[in-house]
Every structure is written in C-alpha cells, then in structure tokens.
Amino acid sequence: MKIKELINEMEYEILAGSEETEITTLVYDSRKVEKGSVFVCISGSVRDAHEFIPDVAAKGAAAIVVEKDVTPIDGITYIKVEDSRLALACMSAAYFGHPAKKLKTIGITGTKGKTTTTYMVRSILESAGIKTGLIGTIESIVGSERIPSANTTPESYRVQELFAKMVDAGLDAVVMEVSSQALMLHRVSGFVFDIGVFTNLEPDHIGENEHKDFADYMHCKSLLFQQCRHGIFNGDSEHLQGILQGHTCTVETFGYGAENDLIAQKVELKKEHGALGVKYHVGGSMDFDVEVNVPGKFSVYNSLTAIAICHHFGVSVEEIKKAMLHVSVKGRIEIVPVTKRYTLMIDYAHNAMALESLLTTLKEYEPGRLVCLFGCGGNRAKSRRYEMGEVSSKLADLTVVTSDNPRNEEPMDIINDILVGVHKADGAYVTIPDRKEAIRYCMEHAEDGDIIVLAGKGHEDYQEIKGVKHHMDERELIADIIRENTDLKL
Secondary structure: OEOHHHHOOOOOEEEEOOOOOEOOOEEOOHHHOOOOOEEEOOEOOOOEHHHHHHHHHHOOOOEEEEOOOOOOOOOOEEEEOOOHHHHHHHHHHHHOOOHHHHOEEEEEEOOOOHHHHHHHHHHHHHHOOOOEEEEOOOEEEEOOEEEEOOOOOOOHHHHHHHHHHHHHOOOOEEEEEOOHHHHHOOOOOOOOEEEEEEOOOOOOOEOOOOEOOHHHHHHHHHHHHHOEEEEEEEOOOOOHHHHHOOOOOEEEEEEOOOOOOEEEEEEEEEEEOOEEEEEEEEEEOOOEEEEEOOOOOHHHHHHHHHHHHHHOOOOOHHHHHHHHOOOOOOOOOEEOOOOOOOEEEEEOOOOHHHHHHHHHHHHOOOOOOEEEEEOOOOOOOHHHHHHHHHHHHHHOOEEEEOOOOOEOOOHHHHHHHHHHHHOOOOOEEEEOOOHHHHHHHHHHOOOOOOEEEEEOOOOOOEEEEOOEEEEOOHHHHHHHHHHHOHHHHO
C-alpha cells in the first residue's frame, strides 16, 4: 500500500520523501511501530508523540505524519498536517477500506441516555433481522463477540477497525455512543453518520483536560450534526437551538411537547410483582401504544429515541413493541429478579447528579421504602462523597454506605467522608464496609414494597483495591447470598 492511498482525501504537505512511499501498517502507538510503518504523531495531554520520532525512525518507520515543525531524518517520508488526530481518523478510514460506507451508521450523543438507547436500538433492529453492531461505554459487540470498553468512544483507528470487523462479520448496521471528547478529538471523523441523535444536555465533563466551559461542551456535542445525514433531536431540550447551531443534516424531533414530530402521550408508570416500567402512547408521526420494562420517565425519552431511529429502518410497530418489552441494559436500572415482595436493582449512578436523578425517579413509584446502597471511589474528588451522601440521605428512606473502588485509600476514610454528607440531611443510615455483607443486609431486612438500589458499580465486574482489580460482580454476589439463605427468594 502506498502512503498516498491513505492521504488522498485530506489536506497535507510533503516535507520530505514521496507520497509514493510503500507502507506496511498504520500506527499511532510508538511501541507498535515496525519496519515500513507510517507513524502518526498525536499531541496528547500527557505525552507528545513527536518526542518519539527518533525511536520510531530507529525501528524502521517508512513515513511519519506530524503537525509540528520537525527536522526530517534521511530516508523517511514526512507529511505535515494541520491536525494529526483528524489525519489519523481519515487515514484509518482509508486503511480499513472505508467500512462505514458499507454499514448504516447511527451515532448517539448527549449527557445521559446514550448507553441505554444504544442497547434499545440494537435490540429492536436485531429482532427485526437487521444485524447490528454496537460501540459504547460498557462494551463493543460484533456479532457474537463482546469486547469490554476502555472509553465511551475509542480512538479513531479502533473505531474503523471495529467497523471493518462488523463488515467482515456480515453486519448491516452499527449504533454507537459518541462522547463530546470523541467529537473534540476527531475520534469519529473520516466518515459521515447516516443518523445522528441528540438525547439531552446537562453540565458535565467540564474541567482540566475536558471542556473549558459549558459552551465548549455544547459546541462539541453539536459537531455530530455537521457530519450526519439525518438528525434526530430531543425537541424538549432547552439547549436544542445551541445543538442545532451550524447543523447540515435534516431535522426530526421527539419528546413530550406537541410541536415534536414524535410525541409521548398518556404516560403512565408501571409497577407489578417487583417489576417497574412505563407505558405510553406514541403520537405525532406514528400512532401506537408501547410498554417499556425500564423504570422512569427518562426511559420514555430513551425509548422514543430508539423508536424514531428504528422507524427509519422500516421496522414494524409490532417488532418495536415486542422488543421494548425485553430490553435490559447491564448496570443501567437493571432489575435483578429475586422476589415479588420487593424490587432489587443495580445501577451505575456514581455521582450526585446521576444518583439524584435515579432516586427522584424511583420515588415516583411510591415504594414502601427506598433503600440506597453505595460507596465512592478512592483517589477521586472528596466533594463527590459529600454530595452523594447528602443526596441519598435526603431522598432515600435508608442509606447503606459501603465500599466501591477504594483504590489506594482506606475504605473507612472514604465512608467517613460520605457520612459528612449523609449528616447534612435526616435520612436513616448504616455503614457496612464489605459490599457483599451490605447487600446481604439490604436483602435480609427488606420489607414488602421496598425498592433497593445498588448504586455505583453498574456493569463493572471488579473492585479495585491497592492497584489490583479483584473480580466482583454484584449479580454473582446476589446469587451467592440467595444460595446461602434460600428464604430470601420467598
């Protein structure tokens, strides 16, 4: 493969060598350079890859892509670009044969709802016979293969590599979470989405190494709608006009408001035999009743988004209704069937905003008691501990404070910080540092009609202590507790 085949759709300047240079692999990690590689220098927040040019030259790199002025080393082709992250995205797309052109691509952005909505979309499309891949916070799914994720949206090279695997596996479509960081860092550049989706926007990811302010965060989210053909937007969002700024796509909206294209009407909460959900009428451009076995009015938004997307794939109303009854997302308001006496669920809420949203939603179901079990991660901002403690004490009838990922801190030090927040409100609480014993306590002391939330771990299947990740899956802990006391299933 000649280097010109990877760069023919981007702006560049040849500093040395020739675009006819033969290359073997495309690499952005200097440790993976081999003879004949083209190495793309990324200016990262921790290290600047331009520093590794002598190393990759010594390893036999045939070409190097830079965004800074450098002194060329003889025998190597140097290509200068304005933005090496954008270059990597465009080159990766070409390197893997532009796989996005062979798939229907759906990108979902927003502060909340991305993960749940991607799983809903995949569930509906798959049930309709449309083979669909997924890229997101929890995992990437390619056919029957599930690959744990490190980021919400991986680096552009990995995105294109996954797309290529999906094409090879015979998939028809892919639905992916698109973070603001991914848009800012060009991880999803180099192709055009068929459908872009905006769920909602709240202040988040603002600070050092993220977004300088809310305006920057909103701007980055809006970039998706300058690289998609059709946009589907939460028409109820107060930030809709900001997200639409500069859009080049066609526009469709959903929400509760009568001015939307797809409208949620006659919304009811559903509570029966330990299961929670919602049911509502889909009005506007469609006309049918739907039930979703995921609690909370925000699941109305998530499901309405999924319905809007799948309508563009020609999925029948019956297929949509059937799929919605069976949607479940690991660690996102995931109800664990134990007994009909009370509801036990696992959720990833791991900051005050998410916990407040979750508990407020669950209170609408008027539980006998709302019990909230959580801990906080070690080596993270102490303010999160105070805030989560106060939120739980204010909204839950009983707060069970336990361990999360203590990392290099002492669990009781973290618990004591949480209790500072707990004491700012007047909710009852207990402290049980061992997470399994804390879950056991909740189950053994459950009362009829309780809703018990195990918050913070969600999809995670480990507990990090002193730099070591120990296997710990809350679903397995619940199963162990039931095996040890079968009366808990009554």
